[in-house]
Amino acid sequence: MKINRIKSVLVEKDKSQTWLAEKLGKSFCTVNGYCANRNQPSLETLKQIADILSVSIKDLIVDNQE
Numbered sequence: 001m002k003i004n005r006i007k008s009v010l011v012e013k014d015k016s017q018t019w020l021a022e023k024l025g026k027s028f029c030t031v032n033g034y035c036a037n038r039n040q041p042s043l044e045t046l047k048q049i050a051d052i053l054s055v056s057i058k059d060l061i062v063d064n065q066e
Contacts, residue, residue, distance in 0.1 A: 005060050006049060007035035013053055023052045 010020060021031040024045065033039035034049075041049065050057045 003037045003040060003061075004034065004046075005063055006031075006041075008063070009053055009055055009060060010035065015053070020049065020052065024048060 006020075007017075010017065017031045017035055018028055021028045024031065026045075030039070034041050046057055046060060050060055053060075
């Protein structure tokens, strides 16, 4: 079950997990955990990710194609 769409949005934006980790100031392992849905970012981090990727928080958590 997908809990977030961070990985999908990164692919849509042609950005890497390493790039996002650098922008967030977090480790690659942390971001990889978010992308694999092993760990979930805090609401504050989710907002940072949305801002970095220029999307709404809703775009990170709701799959419009389902």
